[in-house]
Amino acid sequence: MTTTVCLTFDFDGVAIWLSTFKQVSPTPLSRGEYGANVGMPRLLDVLKRREVPATFFVPAHTATSYPDLVKQVVTDGHEVACHGFLHESPVNLELAEERELLAKSIKVLQDVTGVRPQGYRSPAWDLSPNTIPLLEEFELRYDSSMMSNDFELFYARTGDVLTEEGFKKGPESSVVEFPVAWELDDYPYFQFMVKPMNTGNRLPSDVYKYWAAEFDAARAQNGVFTLTCHPEIIGRGPRIKMLEELIEYMQSFDDVVFSTMINAVPLINK
Template sequence: MTTVCLTFDFDAVSIWLSTFKQVSPTPISRGEYGVRVGLPRILAMLARRDVKATFFTPAHTARSFPGAVKALVNSGHEIGLHGLVHESPVGLPVDEERDLLKRSAEVLEQVTGVRPVGYRSPAWDLSESTISLLEEMGLQYDSSLMASDFHPYRARKRDELNEDGFVTGTESSIVEFPVAWELDDFPYFQFLSRPINPALRDVDDVYKAWKAEFDCAHEEGGVFTLTCHPEIIGRGPRVKMLEKLIEHMQAQEGVTFATMGDAVKAYR
């Protein structure tokens, strides 16, 4: 059996404000494109394929575009934590990180009426405190780490790494759904002028790469996690490519689609 978790990081304009620090009109308009154009295309396609997905959403996005976020929930999709304003937790004092997580969860619950059960770091990296804080908040899963590909595992706390070696810490209650750059639309499609990153790949090349990854996942069984962004995957040819991939996956025996919230229930 193979479970497919389609996930979307619904950053909107927050990534330009926080991560890229570009707030002139054109960068901001690229974030707005994800809301105005990309998201409706994605939702229409998911509805055609009868697939529910997980949208990791910064609180900034929920505040700025509450109608879009409510539409996701009303369509049966899951909303996950993704920072207050798409900030990295790495290096944050524990009290500050705790405050950001709590405020993020409160905003998402206020907008959607649903308390999030999972988290994805905007940086795809965690602080030494993150997993403990997720436990403290009663969350069930994280999707930011890379120690496996198609098999969830329990995230650990208090690993120790120094010149003498690497000592693993203790397992937490947090289920980790691992991610991979190979299964993210950003390195294939996102063009950035600073730094120079002409990542404009042909959709057929990306389809072949993602199909090959899924086929391996299906041979092994487990969870296939794909990460996309409405402002990137939302262009017409790319949505068509993603739908073609979903059609291929749905044609295989023993494949189900689930939000991460549902997948973590099955794992537990």
């Protein structure tokens, strides 16, 4: 039995400031630039040095803004997957608009990298009622946006019905879900900004202890450990050092393998 580690990175670039945060003055945008100019090279260097593959969720806007970096991700043996067109939330999108943005995102990523993406992560870690059916329509094989498990893959459902009288589950789709958790995301621990207010200023050593404990729990049940980080956040010096130490710790076990998400999809059938 083995434990699978899926290291994932949301390379938002400057798209998140234009769409989600709606702050386009020079200083906010420079935080997105930091992720591309400093965070990504450091991150790719660590992954190459530790010889581990990873999955990068990339908005189409980031791929067209930083094509050489996104190409380098694929050249280095990592996976590039969809993360919206402009890091937009799908929750309030009409079906036609969500379909169009997904189609455009897939095309842009394929045009830039030469590889058609096979996975998706919502920029908001939230989905519309149409998202999973659209992923099926475009033959994407997995999603990584939901939280109803911790270390076990499952098939995303469609058509759930929630009323005051009760909760009725819909049928399973063909889309494999890699569950996520805010506890396994660098954003709440480290992101500090005034609008919107985020006050994360945790010590990397404290976060290391928490993530290592979560990994130990995943290993105890031979599960899939999914970590979510952002180059502009994890890329700062003490944090990237902590991430490499965590990778080194996980590599110390003979029953642990590192995988891109697309290569881990078959684990659901084992």
